Amino acid sequence: MLRRTFLGMLGTACVGASIPGVASASKEFTGHPGSNGVLFDATRCIGCRKCEEACNKVNDLPVPDKKYDDLTVLDTKRRTDAKTLTVVNKYKADKGPLFRKSQCNHCLEPACASACFVKAFKKLPNGAVVYDESVCVGCRYCMVACPFSIPAYEYDEPLTPRVMKCTMCAPRLAEGKLPGCVESCPKEALVYGERDELIKIARKRIERNPDRYVDHLYGEKEMGGTSWLYLSGVPFTEIGMREDLGTKSAPELTAGALASVPMVAGLWPVLLGGIYAISKRKDKVANEEKKEAVANAIAKASEQAEKTLSEALSKADVANKRQIEVEVKKAVEDALTPKEEESDENSEGES
Amino acid sequence: MSNPGNPGSKSNLTAFNVIAGAIIVMGLVITVLRFTKGLGAVTNLDDNNPWGLWIGFDLLCGVALAAGGYTTSAACYIFGLKRFHSAVRPAILTAFLGYALVVFALQYDLGRPWRLPYPIFVQQGTTSLLFEVGLCVMLYLTVLFIEFTPAMFEWLGMKKIRSVVVKLTLALTIFGVVLSTLHQSSLGALYTIAPSKLHPLWYSTYLPVFFFVSSIAAGLSMVIFEGTLSHKKLHRMMDEEYLKHHDGVVLGFGKAASLVLFGYFAIKMIGLAYANNWHYLTSGYGLWFMVEMLGFVALPCFLYAVGVREKNLGLIKKAAIITVLGIVLNRFNVSLVAFNYHLPSSERYFPTMMEIGISVFVVTLGVVIFRFITTRMPIFHEHPDYKGEH
Numbered sequence: 001m002l003r004r005t006f007l008g009m010l011g012t013a014c015v016g017a018s019i020p021g022v023a024s025a026s027k028e029f030t031g032h033p034g035s036n037g038v039l040f041d042a043t044r045c046i047g048c049r050k051c052e053e054a055c056n057k058v059n060d061l062p063v064p065d066k067k068y069d070d071l072t073v074l075d076t077k078r079r080t081d082a083k084t085l086t087v088v089n090k091y092k093a094d095k096g097p098l099f100r101k102s103q104c105n106h107c108l109e110p111a112c113a114s115a116c117f118v119k120a121f122k123k124l125p126n127g128a129v130v131y132d133e134s135v136c137v138g139c140r141y142c143m144v145a146c147p148f149s150i151p152a153y154e155y156d157e158p159l160t161p162r163v164m165k166c167t168m169c170a171p172r173l174a175e176g177k178l179p180g181c182v183e184s185c186p187k188e189a190l191v192y193g194e195r196d197e198l199i200k201i202a203r204k205r206i207e208r209n210p211d212r213y214v215d216h217l218y219g220e221k222e223m224g225g226t227s228w229l230y231l232s233g234v235p236f237t238e239i240g241m242r243e244d245l246g247t248k249s250a251p252e253l254t255a256g257a258l259a260s261v262p263m264v265a266g267l268w269p270v271l272l273g274g275i276y277a278i279s280k281r282k283d284k285v286a287n288e289e290k291k292e293a294v295a296n297a298i299a300k301a302s303e304q305a306e307k308t309l310s311e312a313l314s315k316a317d318v319a320n321k322r323q324i325e326v327e328v329k330k331a332v333e334d335a336l337t338p339k340e341e342e343s344d345e346n347s348e349g350e351s
Numbered sequence: 352m353s354n355p356g357n358p359g360s361k362s363n364l365t366a367f368n369v370i371a372g373a374i375i376v377m378g379l380v381i382t383v384l385r386f387t388k389g390l391g392a393v394t395n396l397d398d399n400n401p402w403g404l405w406i407g408f409d410l411l412c413g414v415a416l417a418a419g420g421y422t423t424s425a426a427c428y429i430f431g432l433k434r435f436h437s438a439v440r441p442a443i444l445t446a447f448l449g450y451a452l453v454v455f456a457l458q459y460d461l462g463r464p465w466r467l468p469y470p471i472f473v474q475q476g477t478t479s480l481l482f483e484v485g486l487c488v489m490l491y492l493t494v495l496f497i498e499f500t501p502a503m504f505e506w507l508g509m510k511k512i513r514s515v516v517v518k519l520t521l522a523l524t525i526f527g528v529v530l531s532t533l534h535q536s537s538l539g540a541l542y543t544i545a546p547s548k549l550h551p552l553w554y555s556t557y558l559p560v561f562f563f564v565s566s567i568a569a570g571l572s573m574v575i576f577e578g579t580l581s582h583k584k585l586h587r588m589m590d591e592e593y594l595k596h597h598d599g600v601v602l603g604f605g606k607a608a609s610l611v612l613f614g615y616f617a618i619k620m621i622g623l624a625y626a627n628n629w630h631y632l633t634s635g636y637g638l639w640f641m642v643e644m645l646g647f648v649a650l651p652c653f654l655y656a657v658g659v660r661e662k663n664l665g666l667i668k669k670a671a672i673i674t675v676l677g678i679v680l681n682r683f684n685v686s687l688v689a690f691n692y693h694l695p696s697s698e699r700y701f702p703t704m705m706e707i708g709i710s711v712f713v714v715t716l717g718v719v720i721f722r723f724i725t726t727r728m729p730i731f732h733e734h735p736d737y738k739g740e741h
Binding site for chain 2: 143149151155244261264269280283
């Protein structure tokens, strides 16, 4: 193998290895290179519900009771649910009604994918966020995590409920077709394309018609960026979109908590072991001190006792000796007394 | 007093058994409904409110209130407070049952419960805090089971294997504290991913720390609270050793709980200051926040302190009940009350009677099993063969 080929392969391997690390929060991730998205222009949407109809059809969802040309449906606020992966809502504005389509925004760093504990969600390199029902446990943490409140759940399925959400028509994209909603839009309110290109198009529209648009491309930065982008003529809160989500991606929000896990796992045993060792040693020292104190007390007591004893003994000894001496003296004296007279006689001669 | 270790020979038709029996039958009926008609038929859960009472109470409160296991065993075996030894077994048993029931109750809430092992054995979603919770709870449940087995082996007279397990005590305790720290905090960290849905007064990047520290207070208070209940109902099972130390345990744990609550109050205030959320205190949610913080954190902290100072066991027990209620209130606030605060009231969640029914059913099961075990195995008393072996 040529060295150059080898290095090239190594480089590819490195890039390949880094791409799945979408959820890594340590580096800023700005989307898979060349990934696609959809640009929605609220100033062009007329609320015809053609996109809803197409979505229903291409995803083989159950047909609703009210027909898609029944626009009274728009009078009540709706959200995506298990049978409706996209909805158009109507908002009152000064210049007449405004419409906004909602569906999965296909975040660059999806909250659902980061929250899922079986990795049932995946951000594909083409931009779509897809769901794999074959591993889903049904905990619904993805629904808690999604800042756009998009994933829905089949609550009426007793044993095989699925999470339902827009897939950006990933199966159709794989066949080279457009997403169902984009294809059906009669007003070109939806444009499918490379996300970077869409951002340029959107910027151009704002530049050319500064009166028509607010200077904000929703989804460019929100929650770390989304593949679905929005243009509007009024502030986004007026068409039911939250502008307080911030630009931090979901993985960034949980990165701190996750990062502290290995620290706790690594340091706690040391800390707890240390506390145990200290408390054990304290016990040991206390025990030893107790023993020593007892031993000392005993030693002192016995020493004293010995001392008293020996004193008593020596006193007794002295007394005894004296007595003996006295006795001996006495005996000697006694013995000598009768002989004194004799000795008196003898002594003279001796001395 | 009868010999500890002999279950009372009374009729089975006591008031307790009748009520417990009725609740269990009700629970079984709802169980059938849940698994034949689906979550939609028995709960008020919807697409905006995917987590309800079964997560807010059964999971969050269940885990927090089972924290007595790790706090008591840590106090006794790691911090060397041997005078708490008599409280360890009841606390370990409650924790084990608590966690087992948390996992049991989770089966109702999960869409496909038989796939619960998937995150660990099939595909690991390591970026998820829920993965961490699942892994730690699984491991900790195993640790708690092993920690509980000596009582079982004593009951069954299996001396050899018991002595092996007893030798593992310190390692198990340390492992248990590590796992508890991790999953108690991760339950709070679950919500760090949704700052847009949780009211700022309850949302904090410190949520994991808040959950962990409050779980210590919850664990200590539950040991006091349960001890009081058991004292009334299971007095005949307690030996002199347990009874002699009981008051000491209450005083010691009361003192610890007072300190922990004080620290918890302090870090909650730091969280408030760090996010500069003071201005929310004047809103309705702010009032509710202050009810929680003053009535269910500061008040029991103070009552505990007074109770310990005056050696007033009654007051300490009251403080324990308030703390337990406060933990339940806090978990409800995070998971239900302050969650989805931005939605109009028509889109908010309130549990159905059947959801409440299952939660009551699960708690009842716990009490029944606890009674079954404590009236048979050496929990509140030492087994005569192993007396004084600490």
